[in-house]
Amino acid sequence: MRIKVLCIVFSFLLFPFYFTNASSVFAQEPATLQDLETVFRSVITWVAVIGGFLAFIAIIIGGFKYIVARGDPKAVSSAQNTITWAVIGLVLIIVAWLVLVAISQFTEQNVRVFDIPF
Numbered sequence: 001m002r003i004k005v006l007c008i009v010f011s012f013l014l015f016p017f018y019f020t021n022a023s024s025v026f027a028q029e030p031a032t033l034q035d036l037e038t039v040f041r042s043v044i045t046w047v048a049v050i051g052g053f054l055a056f057i058a059i060i061i062g063g064f065k066y067i068v069a070r071g072d073p074k075a076v077s078s079a080q081n082t083i084t085w086a087v088i089g090l091v092l093i094i095v096a097w098l099v100l101v102a103i104s105q106f107t108e109q110n111v112r113v114f115d116i117p118f
Contacts, residue, residue: 051093058086 062082
């Protein structure tokens with residue numbers, strides 16, 4: 001059951017990649033450091049988005065488990081743990097972003113954008 005849910009979730013997460021333009025992958029010129037910046041920026045953005053999405057899904061699954069528990073102490077505890085860890089993960093993602101914003105405002109440097117100086 002759990003494996004089916006994970007397969008469905010990952011198939012929806014990979015769905016946008018089916019329609020990407022593959023011809024841009026085969027570039028004619030060699031890669032530069034600016035290309036590396038783009039890769040890191042994309043990876044960081046996608047990790048944050050996917051992490052938030054998975055935390056939201058985990059909260060929904062925990063709520064469903066809580067409803068289905070019907071007062072069984074073991075199942076209720078499992079549901080509460082699922083919700084607790086999902087909320088902790090979501091809070092960590094938000095706190096990490098807020099730390100970057102605070103550092104950016106304090107130092108007046110845009111640390112939220114990965115930039116390799118040339």
